[in-house]
Amino acid sequence: MKHLKILSFIFINLFLISYQTSSGQQRESTKLKEHREQPGMTLGVNLEGPIGHFFDTDKSAFSVISHFKLPSNWFIRAEAGFENLTFSEENQEERNYHYQSNGSFLKLGILYDFFDVDEPGNNDNIFVGINYGFALQEHGSKSFIIENNYWDDYHGSLSKYVINNHWIEFLAGPRTELLKNLYMGWTLNLRVKITENNSRVLKPFSIPGYGKGDNNITLGFSYSLEYFIPWGKTP
Numbered sequence: 001m002k003h004l005k006i007l008s009f010i011f012i013n014l015f016l017i018s019y020q021t022s023s024g025q026q027r028e029s030t031k032l033k034e035h036r037e038q039p040g041m042t043l044g045v046n047l048e049g050p051i052g053h054f055f056d057t058d059k060s061a062f063s064v065i066s067h068f069k070l071p072s073n074w075f076i077r078a079e080a081g082f083e084n085l086t087f088s089e090e091n092q093e094e095r096n097y098h099y100q101s102n103g104s105f106l107k108l109g110i111l112y113d114f115f116d117v118d119e120p121g122n123n124d125n126i127f128v129g130i131n132y133g134f135a136l137q138e139h140g141s142k143s144f145i146i147e148n149n150y151w152d153d154y155h156g157s158l159s160k161y162v163i164n165n166h167w168i169e170f171l172a173g174p175r176t177e178l179l180k181n182l183y184m185g186w187t188l189n190l191r192v193k194i195t196e197n198n199s200r201v202l203k204p205f206s207i208p209g210y211g212k213g214d215n216n217i218t219l220g221f222s223y224s225l226e227y228f229i230p231w232g233k234t235p
Contacts, residue, residue, distance in 0.1 A: 038069070039231045043066050044225050046064070047223045058087055064080060065226065066079070075113065081105060098141055101137055101138070101139035109171075130170055132168060133168070137163060137207065138163075139205075161198065163197060165196045167192055170190045171189045175224075188219070
């Protein structure tokens, strides 16, 4: 009888310890989940334009980017920027025409974060999502040459006029927290043009935020630095 009481005491204590440990882990997991789901937004820059300038010095582009945290693992993504393009004298001679374009673009979309790990201090993400993009630009050619081996070469010009383009953008990539609330990330972007307006006279050489103007599908790369601005107190 005495042995039975001892065994019962041990069993009850083991059960209580197991329950308290499980409850503690659940509370910690809940706390971590609440921390990862803290509402807020990021504000930063997309370095796609400045990096691209090293490969094409005729083009200057810059954009700001923001992510708005939603409940669960969803985010709203917004981006706005500009692009200016003017052929240099060297490129003008190679292409037999002069070209100039300046415009701005806006992107708005939604992302889902597949990276859901309950680890203290881990706020990293792996995004997959879709954007809608719109660009408004003014472009033209102040001089161009159409070569003709039989007749004389034709010299002409085309005054600047306004065009706009719309596209859908599929993107995926990781983002990591370098320092507290400071994030770095990159994405691969597949952009599909859906409509274009008033570009029949002259196809845009480059569409702001999209890429090559004569391609209906383009691939892009984004590299961002962002700072997270929380709303309310950290759990």
